[in-house]
Amino acid sequence: MMRPVLTALTLAVLFIPRAAVAEPVSMERAAELYDTYCAQCHGMSRNGKGVNTTGLSVQPRDHTDTKAMADLPDDQIRLVIEEGGLAVNKSILMPAWGEAMNPDEIAAMVRYLRQVCKCGN
Known part of the structure; x- marks a missing residue:
């Protein structure tokens, strides 16, 4: 009687999908x-001179500015x-991008910006 139950449990455990490791x-x-969400304002060159900056009273940050980014x-x-x-x-x-990007993507963006400014850890 126990053997079929143990067999069923064993098979169930084997076939339960494992959480994918991200x-x-x-x-x-x-x-x-960056190109999708940031370049319109921060520019394809990452220098704060994107196509959507005309008429802005405050210019977007220049992500290539090593000192300011460091x-x-x-x-932050x-x-x-x-x-x-x-x-x-x-x-x-x-804008806030927390709904568009997941936490891993946001962390990657921080690392990427450190590469862009040449001020990475």
């Missing part, structure tokens, strides 16, 4: 995310990506 988001994927802690960069400019007392025009 692979780290590549820098290539982070660059694609002064920003990773947590993560927060502004996730919650938008207002979260760090910056422009309300900087």
Whole structure:
């Protein structure tokens, strides 16, 4: 009587889908995310001169500015990506991307921006 129950339990355990281990988001994927969500304002050259900057009273950050970017802690960069400019007392025009990007993608964006500014850890 116990043997069929144990066999059934064993088979059930073997065929339960395992949670997929998330692979780290590549820098290539982070660059694609930047092009999709950030380049309109921050520019394809990452220098803050995107196509949507005409008429803005506050210009977007130049992500190639090594000194200015080095002064920003990773947590602040993560927060502004996730919650938008207002979260760090910056422009309300900087949108929050926390609904569009998952936490792993946001973390990859922080790493990517460190590469762009040549101020990485």
